[in-house]
Amino acid sequence: MKSILLIGQSNMAGRGFIEDVPPIYNEHISMLRNGRWQMMAEPLNVDRHVAGVGPAASFAQAWTEDHPGESIGLIPCAEGGSSIDEWTPDGILTRHAISEARFAMETSELVGILWHQGESDSYGGRYETYKEKVCSLFNHLRGELNAPEIPIIMGELGEYLGESGFGKSAVEYKQLNEVLADVARSEEHTYLVTSKGLTANPDGIHMNAISQRKFGLRYYEAFLNRTNVVDKVDQEDGWIERTTNRERTINEEIFAQTSGLVLGETSFEEFTAFISTMKAGN
Template identity: 40%
Template sequence: MLNSFLLIGQSNMAGRGQIGDVEPIDNNEIYMFRDGEWATAKEPLHTDPLGLAGIGLGMSFADALQKKYHKPIGLIPCAVGGSSLSQWQKGETLYVNALEQASQALKSSNLKGILWHQGETDSDQLASAQTYRNRFLVFIDSLQEDLGISKTPIILGELGEFLQQYEECTYYETINDVLKEITNTHSLFSFVPSTGLTHKGDFLHFDSCSLREFGSRFAHVWEIASQRLGVSLD
């Protein structure tokens, strides 16, 4: 059975890094779930109607774990650029799709983690930033119940420091504070810092090199969380 990970959130999880800016990761033990079946993973992992998806953090995350543990890794890419937290609530299209994809993938894999990076869209208004915590926990509770999981590590990525220069993300620090607080008070959650990572020139999206590093950080944090929660790769 594959060890699978669900990738959800918005564009920085889907990946907007420029293809060609970094060396491709060629690892035949990394798979992606697409069109109802597992295939050897290659970037971009995500698809979108505008063709914007590029380098993301998923491949370097999977590569780090696969090379350390010598176990096959499966990625379930369901992130959608520009999505708000409200669009991820139970019953909404993005939730339904992620649940459907994950449920299909779990027929031939064991879910070992959920990777989340989202919040830029919700950082444009104070009200959405201040209510993020409760809305996020409701979303996760629903997802856990529907997937039948209770001890799966949930890894949360910090929004980029460079958002301070992006005028539409005024309250990004509020979102980051919420993410940190959740990981400090809920044992299933862990926080991945984005310290020192850089944008691709738009003050919004991580560049390819930073996404490679971010994925490695996600892997390191997952390792710590898995040891704490008693989760191991099969």
């Protein structure tokens, strides 16, 4: 199995509203939770009780479409509200991410790192020292994980920042995006994904669920082609509908029905009727 490390702050963890997009059920996508690989379900990066949809699920779904029969695991280590100063080489968040990645590497091959962070550093001139700090982090991760050429994909901060809600304070997001572009130019195996056209939740700082699905596809395009993504990708159009209409395997259907039962969306009678149908079909 291949695996991907997810790091950064809340827009990597995900705050898109779960109910705004259809769920992704795929038995070839796992998430690392409590030391086990489990079939992915969102929220997958539960850093807060308000965690929701992030970019990783659509990234992973796109990966499986290009790798039929193969599996990918997601290693969630993003922390909402974290600044770049909390991602120092000896910092708790970095140490935790490295620990989780090493644990995952016992049963998978780490093939990429997804990074999205910077809203907490988009004011007060913090962008001026950002490049040095983020490059130090990336170099440290590659060294500690013995992966000098592993691709690190960075996402731009949303163009909606600086206008409303909690995002109103991020008045220097454009300067920080310029720093990210500079990192992508100067650092090998490091790529940048545009946030062009993506929109926010009503809080003005977190990408909404539909935008996160699109963002994940852009991350995957950069990962696949080892290049910066400067515009929307072709597969964004209609992707959610196509994925929703994908025929589920028996394991995926059982997982979905079990989730519905536990969440109170399906009655026990409906669930047992489904199981009986599955057994009859076999």
